[in-house]
Amino acid sequence: MLHAIKVKGHVGSxxxxxxxxxxxxxxxxxxxVVVVQTPLSKPTDFNGWPxxxxxxxxxxxADDVSERPEQxxxxxxxxxx
Numbered sequence: 001m002l003h004a005i006k007v008k009g010h011v012g013s014x015x016x017x018x019x020x021x022x023x024x025x026x027x028x029x030x031x032x033v034v035v036v037q038t039p040l041s042k043p044t045d046f047n048g049w050p051x052x053x054x055x056x057x058x059x060x061x062a063d064d065v066s067e068r069p070e071q072x073x074x075x076x077x078x079x080x081x
Contacts, residue, residue, distance in 0.1 A: 011017045017034070042050050 005021065007019050007021065009017050009019050019032075021030075044050055
């Protein structure tokens with residue numbers, strides 16, 4: 001059975017990456033795929049958004065927001081038979 005889990009680890013000066021996995025995997029043989037990604041320069045929340053991003057939107061003045069233009073009419077098409 002395939003499960004995706006996300007854990008963070010640190011590679012020491014010896015080149016070894018130690019991963020701590022949930023206890024549900026204790027005493028089992030596992031096959032793992034490691035995707036290497038360096039951390040982003042700014043800290044993010046669990047969805048990947050920069051911390052404080054949405055709070056900063058509260059500071060935008062109403063006059064600074066562009067208005068969405070009229071979207072127009074949807075074209076009429078022949079029915080599919």
